[in-house]
Amino acid sequence: PAVWFLLYPHPRREVTEALVRRAEGAGCTALVVTADSPRFGRRTRDLRNGFDDLPPGYAAENMRDLPGTPPGTLTDIPMHPAASWRDFAETVGATSLPVWVKGVLHPADARLAVAHGAAGVIVSNHGGRQCDSAAASVDCLPAVVEAVAGAVPVLLDGGVRRGG
Numbered sequence: 064p065a066v067w068f069l070l071y072p073h074p075r076r077e078v079t080e081a082l083v084r085r086a087e088g089a090g091c092t093a094l095v096v097t098a099d100s101p102r103f104g105r106r107t108r109d110l111r112n113g114f115d116d117l118p119p120g121y122a123a124e125n126m127r128d129l130p131g132t133p134p135g136t137l138t139d140i141p142m143h144p145a146a147s148w149r150d151f152a153e154t155v156g157a158t159s160l161p162v163w164v165k166g167v168l169h170p171a172d173a174r175l176a177v178a179h180g181a182a183g184v185i186v187s188n189h190g191g192r193q194c195d196s197a198a199a200s201v202d203c204l205p206a207v208v209e210a211v212a213g214a215v216p217v218l219l220d221g222g223v224r225r226g227g
């Protein structure tokens with residue numbers, strides 16, 4: 064009943080906004096901006112499996128018919144390597160949906176998220192999929208909770224997908 068949309072900020076603002084409109088139209092009740100993936104991490108499992116792009120016949124459906132040229136490959140889908148808190152605040156201002164930030168591990172970032180209008184913060188290291196041996200989200204949780212000081216809800220993911 065409550066579907067949230069995970070939004071990778073796109074380098075072109077009109078594409079990000081088109082994705083936001085699409086999520087609103089689909090009845091999503093919140094947006095979650097992923098802040099820890101300015102580009103794909105080195106995913107050794109994908110490398111081992113020879114996975115480097117979508118197989119023939121599959122498409123990035125969320126990206127269909129958006130402004131500009133559709134991405135040529137999976138790895139250039141929608142990541143904005145220079146996304147900033149200003150971009151985040153623009154997204155907050157461009158929708159009436161609550162906008163969360165996912166991928167926060169440091170209390171200073173948590174405070175910035177709140178200052179820029181985040182409706183909530185998700186403490187996450189992306190399941191270790193982005194940066195192997197990143198800090199464990201559960202270790203980072205107490206400092207983030209203290210920094211947020213009850214201003215917005217704080218969620219945590221996740222389990223352990225990578226030994227590192």
Ligand SMILES: Cc1cc2nc3c(=O)[nH]c(=O)nc-3n(C[C@H](O)[C@H](O)[C@H](O)COP(=O)(O)O)c2cc1C
Pocket residue numbers: 069097165187188189190191192220221222223224
């Ligand atoms: C197959 C797969 C795809 C994922 N895709 C995304 C994504 O598109 N955006 C995102 O922010 N996180 C993505 N994640 C990360 C998850 O949202 C989550 O942060 C991570 O899996 C850690 O939580 P967990 O251990 O409880 O699953 C993905 C994870 C998996 C396993």
